[in-house]
Amino acid sequence: QSVLTQPPSVSAAPGQKVTITCSGSNSNVENNYVSWYQQIPGTAPKLLISDNDKRPSGIPDRFSGSKSGTSATLGITGLQTGDEAHYYCGVWDSSLSARVFGGGTKLTVL
Amino acid sequence: QVQLQESGPGLVKPSQTLSLTCTVSRGSISTYYWTWIRQPPGKGLEWIGYISSISNTDITNYHPSLESRVTMSLDTSKNQFSLRLSSVTAADTAVYYCARGAGDDFDSWGHGTLVTVSS
Numbered sequence: 001q002s003v004l005t006q007p008p009s010v011s012a013a014p015g016q017k018v019t020i021t022c023s024g025s026n027s028n029v030e031n032n033y034v035s036w037y038q039q040i041p042g043t044a045p046k047l048l049i050s051d052n053d054k055r056p057s058g059i060p061d062r063f064s065g066s067k068s069g070t071s072a073t074l075g076i077t078g079l080q081t082g083d084e085a086h087y088y089c090g091v092w093d094s095s096l097s098a099r100v101f102g103g104g105t106k107l108t109v110l
Numbered sequence: 111q112v113q114l115q116e117s118g119p120g121l122v123k124p125s126q127t128l129s130l131t132c133t134v135s136r137g138s139i140s141t142y143y144w145t146w147i148r149q150p151p152g153k154g155l156e157w158i159g160y161i162s163s164i165s166n167t168d169i170t171n172y173h174p175s176l177e178s179r180v181t182m183s184l185d186t187s188k189n190q191f192s193l194r195l196s197s198v199t200a201a202d203t204a205v206y207y208c209a210r211g212a213g214d215d216f217d218s219w220g221h222g223t224l225v226t227v228s229s
Contacts, residue, residue: 002154035215037155044207044219045155051214088155092214098173099145099157 003028004089004102011108016079020105022072022089028100032092034072036065039104040085048087049074079109112137114208114220121226122202128195128225132208139163139184143211144191146182148204149222156204160211161191198227 005023012018022034036049047056049065052072064075072089089102118130132144146158159172161182172180181194195202205224209216 033214037216044222045216046219047215047217050212050217056217090155090157090215096174097171101155101157104154 002103003093003096003100004091006087006089006102006105008103009106009108011110012079013110014079014081017075017077018079018107019076020074020087020089020107022074022091022102024070024072024091026070027095028091028093029067029072030070031094034065034067034089034091036063036072036074037088037090038083038085039088045088076107081109083107084109112210112218114210114218116206116208116220116223118206118223118225120224121228122198123229124199124227125197128193128198128202128206128227130193130206130208130223130225132191132193132220134189134191134210137210139186139189139191144182144184145209145211145216146193147207147209147216148202149207150201150204158193158195158206162211200227203227 033051037045038048039045048063052067053065062077066073086104086106088104093100113135115133122128143160143162145160148156161170161184179196184191203226205222207222208220210218
């Protein structure tokens with residue numbers, strides 16, 4: 001299992017807001033930059049959030065990232081059916097000397 | 111906008127070596143951290159490692175659990191980088207992605223290629 005813990009699934013209605021957490025430790029989340037990726041089924045992951053809270057060009061401001069201590073959070077507002085995907089957090093782990101990912105969270109827009 | 115494309119055999123026999131190449135277009139391979147990530151069917155992402163020539167010397171960093179079996183190389187003349195994974199087993203069956211590492215994230219990804227380990 002992953003050193004980063006994410007809820008297996010979350011769901012919400014169109015137009016609503018959802019948050020996805022990524023829980024780690026002081027060897028990863030607390031002391032390194034967290035990034036978030038969206039993976040629509042059958043496609044490659046796509047960078048959503050870099051450096052804890054920065055949106056790359058072209059990513060809508062409906063997506064946001066934050067971090068506090070050993071946990072990071074991805075927020076998505078104004079949910080759309082096109083947001084249905086798996087979401088992964090990723091971070092460098094200083095103890096493992098490796099990049100690690102969370103187990104992924106499946107978002108269902110009801 | 112940089113584009114990445116994986117290529118290589120889709121089927122590898124157990125105990126043999128998996129070899130993949132990633133071709134980078136619309137961007138130089140002389141900077142950034144060129145990375146391999148895999149995803150077993152129905153499972154999450156696993157970082158394999160990266161290679162970079164940012165300092166004019168190739169540097170590599172591999173996941174400790176795979177380090178004994180992984181070799182990455184860079185061909186700047188072809189704008190390509192490669193992965194070799196030896197002594198494969200069924201557990202190495204996965205979609206293999208190449209990606210560009212920029213700082214602490216991966217900002218561009220290939221489409222991925224499924225490699226099945228089976229006799």
